[in-house]
Amino acid sequence: xxxxxxxxxxxxxxxxxxxxxxxxxxxxxxxxxxxxxxxxxxxxxxxxxxxxxxxxxxxxxxxxxxxxxxxxxxxxxxxxxxxxxxxxxxxxxxxxxxxxxxxxxxxxxxxxxxxxxxxxxxxxxxxxxxxxxxxxxxxxxxxxxxxxxxxxxxxxxxxxxxxxxxxxxxxxxxxxxxxxxxxxxxxxxxxxxxxxxxxxxxxxxxxxxxxxxxxxxxxxxxxxxxxxxxxxxxxxxxxxxxxxxxxxxxxxxxxxxxxxxxxxxxxxxxxxxxxxxxxxxxxxxxxxxxxxxxxxxxxxxxxxxxxxxxxxx
Amino acid sequence: xxxxxxxxxxxxxxxxxxxxxxxxxxxxxxxxxxxxxxxxxxxxxxxxxxxxxxxxxxxxxxxxxxxxxxxxxxxxxxxxxxxxxxxxxxxxxxxxxxxxxxxxxxxxxxxxxxxxxxxxxxxxxxxxxxxxxxxxxxxxxxxxxxxxxxxxxxxxxxxxxxxxxxxxxxxxxxxxxxxxxxxxxx
Numbered sequence: 001x002x003x004x005x006x007x008x009x010x011x012x013x014x015x016x017x018x019x020x021x022x023x024x025x026x027x028x029x030x031x032x033x034x035x036x037x038x039x040x041x042x043x044x045x046x047x048x049x050x051x052x053x054x055x056x057x058x059x060x061x062x063x064x065x066x067x068x069x070x071x072x073x074x075x076x077x078x079x080x081x082x083x084x085x086x087x088x089x090x091x092x093x094x095x096x097x098x099x100x101x102x103x104x105x106x107x108x109x110x111x112x113x114x115x116x117x118x119x120x121x122x123x124x125x126x127x128x129x130x131x132x133x134x135x136x137x138x139x140x141x142x143x144x145x146x147x148x149x150x151x152x153x154x155x156x157x158x159x160x161x162x163x164x165x166x167x168x169x170x171x172x173x174x175x176x177x178x179x180x181x182x183x184x185x186x187x188x189x190x191x192x193x194x195x196x197x198x199x200x201x202x203x204x205x206x207x208x209x210x211x212x213x214x215x216x217x218x219x220x221x222x223x224x225x226x227x228x229x230x231x232x233x234x235x236x237x238x239x240x241x242x243x244x245x246x247x248x249x250x251x252x253x254x255x256x257x258x259x260x261x262x263x264x265x266x267x268x269x270x271x272x273x274x275x276x277x278x279x280x281x282x283x284x285x286x287x288x289x290x291x292x293x294x295x296x297x298x299x300x301x302x303x304x305x306x307x308x309x310x311x312x313x
Numbered sequence: 314x315x316x317x318x319x320x321x322x323x324x325x326x327x328x329x330x331x332x333x334x335x336x337x338x339x340x341x342x343x344x345x346x347x348x349x350x351x352x353x354x355x356x357x358x359x360x361x362x363x364x365x366x367x368x369x370x371x372x373x374x375x376x377x378x379x380x381x382x383x384x385x386x387x388x389x390x391x392x393x394x395x396x397x398x399x400x401x402x403x404x405x406x407x408x409x410x411x412x413x414x415x416x417x418x419x420x421x422x423x424x425x426x427x428x429x430x431x432x433x434x435x436x437x438x439x440x441x442x443x444x445x446x447x448x449x450x451x452x453x454x455x456x457x458x459x460x461x462x463x464x465x466x467x468x469x470x471x472x473x474x475x476x477x478x479x480x481x482x483x484x485x486x487x488x489x490x491x492x493x494x495x496x497x498x499x
Contacts, residue, residue, distance in 0.1 A: 027394035039381040
């Protein structure tokens with residue numbers, strides 16, 4: 001496997017690197033259930049969570065992942081920090097460098113911020129979501145969850161439903177699934193499909209009912225009301241009727257198929273409460289798996305000099 | 314490449330180790346065999362099978378990957394993780410760590426830390442098929458298949474049927490630094 005230096009975009013990974021993350025996460029997952037749920041692997045390393053955009057659940061997930069590997073964690077959020085006093089992004093980066101952090105996990109509302117940070121800093125940069133661009137660890141935890149339920153993903157059919165336009169999750173997800181050989185169908189209101197979708201190498205369907213009987217996974221995207229500054233669909237009620245998954249649509253899926261959602265869910269819009277709480281939904285499991293996958297990413301980025309010789313233990 | 318132990322030598326050493334273990338433990342009660350990844354795992358399974366043949370008692374045999382407990386991860390590239398699966402509680406039992414080559418002792422230090430996080434064993438014992446010397450930590454094996462005094466410039470490789478397709482212990486000269494070699498064997 002080519003060593004990981006940063007994790008900014010799924011596009012930068014090859015299939016062997018994706019599989020290395022998934023295989024590593026598989027071995028790290030049981031640590032959570034042990035009497036002492038941490039290992040000393042990254043003792044002495046300092047991980048900085050630089051969260052310039054609010055996200056409680058992703059920050060906590062990264063926080064727990066770093067702590068389970070015994071790294072020290074600094075949480076740096078835009079609110080109440082020097083960033084809110086007008087410090088430039090570059091100066092924030094230089095400050096982190098001067099403090100001697102070993103890795104920066106960055107979340108930003110601006111697409112490209114992690115890439116820019118990687119040009120200022122020598123330490124590994126881990127993208128925790130940037131603008132409309134990428135959310136690579138979400139995609140990796142999703143394919144990890146799918147693989148645990150379905151086995152190898154080559155040839156599997158994943159139906160991604162909803163707001164593709166504003167979704168960095170959808171972009172990352174499609175790229176990760178294609179790297180592993182899965183087939184992807186997007187189902188979305190036409191107003192919420194990006195113009196570039198023709199180049200994504202996926203199928204696009206207009207009607208959800210038609211594709212569900214052939215799906216191994218139905219992946220519901222969150223309706224991101226905070227990013228919608230104009231009307232993309234008439235009402236939430238109509239969205240739920242046309243693109244939401246309820247008991248009737250759940251029954252159209254094959255018996256082995258699973259329902260996924262990156263959270264937080266809008267119950268009653270993209271998913272009904274009874275589907276969200278059904279045993280076909282693996283949404284809570286995605287959260288648990290997210291910690292293991294983020295541990296795997298931190299381990300692979302931080303557990304050594306990337307130029308050192310690889311060997312067995 | 315020089316052969317140090319043949320398949321027959323290896324088989325005889327394992328049989329003797331199984332008898333030694335049973336004698337030291339006054340039987341098979343309370344034993345849990347834990348093989349250190351990679352080649353310690355099949356060796357632990359073979360010892361469990363030999364104990365079953367001798368005593369008629371099934372002794373649980375598991376696998377331990379110590380990569381996450383190593384103290385040299387920052388000097389090495391990221392290592393792929395092997396499976397850790399210990400099929401019985403270690404609380405109050407005698408955990409027998411099984412490794413192929415005992416070298417610097419750093420792998421065993423890491424293994425002891427890993428076992429202690431799984432529970433509180435009554436005692437931990439160490440079986441090494443080969444002890445090649447050059448210890449960097451004050452660790453010794455309770456039972457050794459073969460003591461092989463070696464040069465620090467040699468690489469000792471234990472080959473086992475389950476992983477390598479044949480049973481053999483060989484020595485080969487290497488130009489790599491001891492720091493890099495240590496992870497392969499210790």
